[in-house]
Amino acid sequence: MHKQRLGILIAASVGILISFLPSYSMDGENINAQTWLILVLFSIPLIISLIGKNGEPLSKRMFIVTIISGAVVILLGVFNIWYISSLNKMYKMTEREMQVFKNLDIPISNTEINIEFGLYFMILAAIALVIVSIKTKEKFIHNNNKPQELNLMSSKRCPYCAETINKDAKKCKFCGEFLDDDLRRDKEIYTLK
Numbered sequence: 384m385h386k387q388r389l390g391i392l393i394a395a396s397v398g399i400l401i402s403f404l405p406s407y408s409m410d411g412e413n414i415n416a417q418t419w420l421i422l423v424l425f426s427i428p429l430i431i432s433l434i435g436k437n438g439e440p441l442s443k444r445m446f447i448v449t450i451i452s453g454a455v456v457i458l459l460g461v462f463n464i465w466y467i468s469s470l471n472k473m474y475k476m477t478e479r480e481m482q483v484f485k486n487l488d489i490p491i492s493n494t495e496i497n498i499e500f501g502l503y504f505m506i507l508a509a510i511a512l513v514i515v516s517i518k519t520k521e522k523f524i525h526n527n528n529k530p531q532e533l534n535l536m537s538s539k540r541c542p543y544c545a546e547t548i549n550k551d552a553k554k555c556k557f558c559g560e561f562l563d564d565d566l567r568r569d570k571e572i573y574t575l576k
């Protein structure tokens with residue numbers, strides 16, 4: 384297995400496991416609202432690492448999809464941290480406000496949402512996924528280069544008209560000249576007659 388595929392496979396697997404860990408908690412209860420989305424975003428690179436030729440690095444398209452998947456997880460994670468902290472700030476009651484509720488005998492719960500380790504680990508796994516994909520990246524092999532190389536190996540240049548012809552050709556298809564010595568001699572004898 385190519386080291387790029389192996390790295391992506393490990394990072395994506397860790398990400399999938401982490402997506403089952405609690406991301407937030409509220410009133411002592413764990414919440415994991417985005418499991419399915421994170422699961423999908425880590426499953427895409429996991430599948431990509433397993434499809435195609437095992438010994439070769441990812442194609443340009445698959446590489447881009449992997450990087451985007453990782454980047455979306457990072458953005459989602461960072462956004463969630465920002466969103467939760469702004470929610471907490473918004474709902475934070477002052478001592479005086481709390482006292483008003485208590486005086487009115489209205490039960491109030493602590494609405495503060497805590498960010499759990501799962502959310503941080505999720506971001507770290509996504510960062511690892513992106514870094515490992517870039518670090519192990521090789522120059523992309525363009526598919527249209529391969530047939531050209533094959534062409535060069537199986538072709539030659541006609542010594543009479545300089546056109547590219549099949550390596551095994553005995554007669555040039557462009558100028559009609561014989562490339563085989565025996566055939567040339569036969570043709571010369573024939574024309575002399």
Ligand SMILES: [Zn+2]
Pocket residue numbers: 541542543544545546555556557558559560
């Ligand atoms: Zn020729």
